[in-house]
Amino acid sequence: MSSPAVLPSKRFSRENYHHGDLQVALIDAAIELVRKTGPDHLSLRAVAEQVGVSPSAVYHYFPDKDALISGVGDKLFVDLATMQREALSKVPGKSAKAAKLRYRELGRTYFRWANNEPNLFRLMFGGFCKVQKKGEHVADEAFIMLTNCLDDLLATGVISIGMRKYGELLSWSAVQGASTLIVEGHLPEEVFEELLDGLEIAMGAGRK
Amino acid sequence: MSSPAVLPSKRFSRENYHHGDLQVALIDAAIELVRKTGPDHLSLRAVAEQVGVSPSAVYHYFPDKDALISGVGDKLFVDLATMQREALSKVPGKSAKAAKLRYRELGRTYFRWANNEPNLFRLMFGGFCKVQKKGEHVADEAFIMLTNCLDDLLATGVISIGMRKYGELLSWSAVQGASTLIVEGHLPEEVFEELLDGLEIAMGAGRK
DNA sequence: TCGATATCTGAATAGTGTTCAGATTATGGG
């Protein structure tokens, strides 16, 4: 019986073995592929191949493909917040002018993100990644940055007291909506600055 | 050679044959399945089976699965516009009060649609259906209804001349964005009416 | 009635997510 008990060695090289960081490597590879193919049309096997690992290896870090995609989503939200933080840091100062600029940069960064990487934006807001606590927005950093911006605008007299309470809701919704509508081809790219104009005027003009 | 040249008859019954309307039957079935499974996770074969037809039959009406999904999207946009038209028709009159109610109903209908059928909403704005002419929003009915609403609001003095030019952009973006953020779990459902309040105040308060 | 045409099937191909037994490597305790 020619039983080849011990084969020379398959493909268990150190290249693919013992990534201690296979989890993050998989997410990074997935991001790259989603960027090109879109959140649908993402192949688990392609992700595994990109990292140089067998498809089944993925299941040691994610229960299924959707969980991997959710992991991608989580990372993307962190990345977006990072870009917004960096954008804010470039416009320091306590003047009304600075506050206005920060507010606009916050929106611009959001839109630029969406417009530069439509597929990543779609993954974030297209029902692919499940948000853990429903309606618990208050915790995350991006929301806090917006709140701070609005407080500064109020302090410097740019926006009115009456509109302040609608600040986060109106700003986030408008920027989110315009980004979606532009990315999906329902509105031309140029209108985004126009939206920021309108938003600024609207916020500053509450009665009382 | 037992060659069963002419088998009694397979499954070419009149039930599945000669749908002259297979195209719309497929779209209707697809809508039902997307409602349950989401735009990703839609199976072409499942759609075909639901209609009672073989998978390959689909390819006589759509070049591929994505085209079928695009077809679904087109129908959904028509359906949404129909619901909005019906909502408007229930609030006739030329008074400021009526105009306000129409404006709110337009937004409410949009949101209710999104919130009742998240998966259909995701299909419409998640990059699944390709918009034919990029940035050509002006043509479609929904946009015209919004424009008429805003004109009425201006005529009855509810909104200011200064803000009128931002009307469509700000309203559509805000409603679209809030719907997305609520549907995806980033904001609680209750804030939508609050958004409409803020939007109304903001629109009415432009200087000049 | 017959031929042309629209319509649908069946089978095949290549690719997918997922599972699991087992092979390989790393680790820590003696």
Place this chain on the structure above:
DNA sequence: CCCATAATCTGAACACTATTCAGATATCGA
């Protein structure tokens, strides 16, 4: 240093998917 144990990855299999195409079936016009 060595060996048992745990962590990690592979290979093959299964059921499912989209897509193609030759050919079978039904309908319609002359």
